[in-house]
Amino acid sequence: xxxxxxRVVGLLIFLVIWEIVTATGIVSPDYMPRLADIGAAIWAFVxxxxxxxxxxxxxxxxxxxxxxxxxxxxxxxxxxxxxxLLRRALEPITDVLRSLPPPALVPLLxxxxxxxxxxxxxxxxxxxxxxxxISASNALSTVEPVQVNTARIYGLSEWQILWQIRxxxxxxxxxxxxxxxxxxSLLATTATEMxxxxxxxxxxxxxxGFSLLWDQMYALMxxxxxxxxxxxxxxxxxxxxxxxxxxxxxxMGATA
Amino acid sequence: MDKLIxxxxxxxxxxxxxxxxxxxxxxxxxxxxxYFPKASAVAMTMVEDWANLxxxxxxxxxxxxxxFVIALVTMLPLGIVLGRIxxxxxxxxxxxxxxxxxxxxxxxxxxxxxxxxxxxxKLVVVVWGASFPIVINTIDAVKVQDPMQARLxxxxxxxxxxxxxxxxxxxxxxxxxAGIKLGITVAxxxxxxxxxxxxxxxxxxxxxxxxxDFSMTRVMTAIIxxxxxxxxxxxxxxxxxxxxxxxxxxxxxxxxxQ
Numbered sequence: 001x002x003x004x005x006x007r008v009v010g011l012l013i014f015l016v017i018w019e020i021v022t023a024t025g026i027v028s029p030d031y032m033p034r035l036a037d038i039g040a041a042i043w044a045f046v047x048x049x050x051x052x053x054x055x056x057x058x059x060x061x062x063x064x065x066x067x068x069x070x071x072x073x074x075x076x077x078x079x080x081x082x083x084x085l086l087r088r089a090l091e092p093i094t095d096v097l098r099s100l101p102p103p104a105l106v107p108l109l110x111x112x113x114x115x116x117x118x119x120x121x122x123x124x125x126x127x128x129x130x131x132x133x134i135s136a137s138n139a140l141s142t143v144e145p146v147q148v149n150t151a152r153i154y155g156l157s158e159w160q161i162l163w164q165i166r167x168x169x170x171x172x173x174x175x176x177x178x179x180x181x182x183x184x185s186l187l188a189t190t191a192t193e194m195x196x197x198x199x200x201x202x203x204x205x206x207x208x209g210f211s212l213l214w215d216q217m218y219a220l221m222x223x224x225x226x227x228x229x230x231x232x233x234x235x236x237x238x239x240x241x242x243x244x245x246x247x248x249x250x251x252m253g254a255t256a
Numbered sequence: 257m258d259k260l261i262x263x264x265x266x267x268x269x270x271x272x273x274x275x276x277x278x279x280x281x282x283x284x285x286x287x288x289x290x291y292f293p294k295a296s297a298v299a300m301t302m303v304e305d306w307a308n309l310x311x312x313x314x315x316x317x318x319x320x321x322x323x324f325v326i327a328l329v330t331m332l333p334l335g336i337v338l339g340r341i342x343x344x345x346x347x348x349x350x351x352x353x354x355x356x357x358x359x360x361x362x363x364x365x366x367x368x369x370x371x372x373x374x375x376x377x378k379l380v381v382v383v384w385g386a387s388f389p390i391v392i393n394t395i396d397a398v399k400v401q402d403p404m405q406a407r408l409x410x411x412x413x414x415x416x417x418x419x420x421x422x423x424x425x426x427x428x429x430x431x432x433x434a435g436i437k438l439g440i441t442v443a444x445x446x447x448x449x450x451x452x453x454x455x456x457x458x459x460x461x462x463x464x465x466x467x468x469d470f471s472m473t474r475v476m477t478a479i480i481x482x483x484x485x486x487x488x489x490x491x492x493x494x495x496x497x498x499x500x501x502x503x504x505x506x507x508x509x510x511x512x513x514q
Binding site: 101112202 | 262266268269270271272273276291346347348349350351354355356357358359360361362363364365366368369370441445446448449452453460463464466467470472475476478479482483484486487490
């Protein structure tokens with residue numbers, strides 16, 4: 001409870017400073033609108049159907065792209081963990097592809113795919129895949145040798161070892177990758193929407209910015225930030241049943 | 257066979273990349289489409305347009321480097337202060353946690369409106385993005401202390417200065433470097449992205465101009481140059497990291513062997 005109070009104090013101080021700066025006019029209210037104005041803009045968004053249409057367009061792209069990317073990344077990583085040749089063959093190319101900023105693909109794909117949903121999903125899936133793939137691939141290939149040897153003695157096949165030993169053991173590290181992928185998904189979605197225009201929160205914030213609608217722009221930044229926080233919480237919630245054993249295990253060790 | 261697969265030089269990986277380039281070239285030759293530039297044409301563009309590409313690369317690198325250095329010199333001390341002074345950290349950290357999930361791209365319109373389309377706007381975006389990994393990792397790095405080492409320091413009656421330089425700093429370095437590494441990657445990525453959105457010069461601009469010229473070959477060339485540049489920068493960072501933290505990796509390898 002005390003911790004929570006302190007957390008709120010920090011944010012409150014920030015808001016108070018913002019309000020003082022804008023109220024005294026140190027910074028022109030054109031650039032930094034009063035909190036009340038931003039709040040009003042948020043309220044105007046929340047009560048308009050148009051905003052929700054854009055909001056759900058972004059959320060849908062982000063979640064669908066992220067889920068496909070995660071499934072794809074883990075599947076490839078599992079197969080690559082079984083066949084060392086494949087894993088080694090993919091190493092350099094994944095190094096190249098993951099260092100490519102996803103929005104850099106937009107100018108190329110705009111010619112090939114046009115402004116279609118396929119373009120959005122390609123960019124988002126491409127952007128999100130690597131973080132999960134690399135952590136999954138690393139984690140699957142570096143499992144406690146004792147566990148794998150024990151499983152071999154019990155006569156488990158290589159595939160069984162992969163499913164029953166390696167994958168559960170790799171879950172915590174896979175989730176580290178998924179967390180990274182989740183933040184990339186929000187970035188890739190909004191950046192693509194900014195470049196393509198049309199609908200979505202990215203297009204909205206771009207238009208608001210260039211129309212000098214400052215209160216709307218800050219309101220959208222706030223909403224996109226909330227979306228990011230929500231994504232982090234969602235990943236943390238999914239992590240607990242799948243990889244929470246590591247946290248429980250670690251806290252056991254600390255008390256012993 | 258096993259040596260070929262798991263040896264020091266990654267032969268399967270090299271062969272795989274060569275194979276991709278070959279399939280790309282043959283496929284493009286067969287397709288012979290405007291939308292599908294040939295690998296050989298891209299290589300030709302790289303040679304012929306060398307001067308422009310090099311100038312663009314330098315612009316991008318300079319911007320990423322300035323942005324990263326600003327983030328480093330401001331966020332490293334801030335992180336140390338916030339991690340050391342607990343009261344302050346507990347108040348400021350939620351504010352940081354609140355801003356972190358905001359994708360740096362969302363700052364672009366604000367930065368353009370306030371600062372125009374010059375270097376300053378792009379730098380703000382790069383600094384904003386590179387700051388979070390550095391400051392958050394630094395806070396975590398200096399906050400966590402090995403109780404054994406702290407007690408040892410007290411037993412040896414080290415002065416505060418000695419304890420900080422001999423024990424706390426080396427202990428915090430690996431985590432701080434992890435943040436710096438991420439910061440460098442993010443800085444380069446955001447430089448390119450902000451150049452695409454606000455194009456004046458740099459590789460992102462080269463890409464955008466090629467797109468508006470409908471020159472698929474140059475679009476592809478720009479993408480490949482960006483990829484190569486990122487691989488080199490990330491490789492150099494990893495190399496420097498390994499050299500500087502050699503003692504740390506050797507020690508954790510030892511600990512793993514117990």
